[in-house]
Amino acid sequence: CARDGRRRRHRRHIVRLFAERGTQVVVLDIQPMTFSAGPNVTYVQCDLTSTAAVQAAADEVRRRVGDPTVLINNAGVARGKTVLEASERDIRFTFDVNALAHYWTTQAFLPAMVRANHGTIVTVASFAAFLAVPNMVDYGASKAAAMAFHEGLTAELTTRYKAPRVRTVLVNQGYTKTALFTGYNQDTPFLMPALEPE
Numbered sequence: 001c002a003r004d005g006r007r008r009r010h011r012r013h014i015v016r017l018f019a020e021r022g023t024q025v026v027v028l029d030i031q032p033m034t035f036s037a038g039p040n041v042t043y044v045q046c047d048l049t050s051t052a053a054v055q056a057a058a059d060e061v062r063r064r065v066g067d068p069t070v071l072i073n074n075a076g077v078a079r080g081k082t083v084l085e086a087s088e089r090d091i092r093f094t095f096d097v098n099a100l101a102h103y104w105t106t107q108a109f110l111p112a113m114v115r116a117n118h119g120t121i122v123t124v125a126s127f128a129a130f131l132a133v134p135n136m137v138d139y140g141a142s143k144a145a146a147m148a149f150h151e152g153l154t155a156e157l158t159t160r161y162k163a164p165r166v167r168t169v170l171v172n173q174g175y176t177k178t179a180l181f182t183g184y185n186q187d188t189p190f191l192m193p194a195l196e197p198e
Helices: 008-020 049-066 088-116 135-159
Strands: 025-029 039-043 070-073 119-126 166-171
Touching: 008 025, 025 049, 039 049, 049 088, 070 088, 088 119, 088 135, 088 166, 119 135, 135 166
Parallel strands: 025 039, 070 119, 119 166
Antiparallel strands: none
């Protein structure tokens, strides 16, 4: 089950990578898929910032394909505003998508993984969790929160849920050429060279 916000190229690559291997893939996103990925890919519309919407989507996923064994928390938004320019709405939306949505999707899909003592949860954070830059302070802080979520979840899986075979993976990639960062980082390619989603 891959979920995404504005990382369209990431999503396309992840979905195709799994689909080409014959895996049943479900994409949760508020916006429809803009590419064809094959018969083993299912799209479920979902506002990841709404706990009710995530629960409804999870019910639909279970009804259509069963319980996922892999959850990729890949949604991300960036507003590109300074601390003083960013509105309360901007900041809350950034945290809702980049950090809190991890809680909602994990709460929806983790119980089945714990019962089976099998599964993987991937948290896509960012290098920005370690080094926040101007105009991206809320983004960096939200990705640091996602990283802390991953670390705490990893500990809980063995100490609280007794499910050591439910694995966690943390991805902290650098600046990547996606629509999320259009026009950003063009003046510092040496300091932070751009990655390609593929």
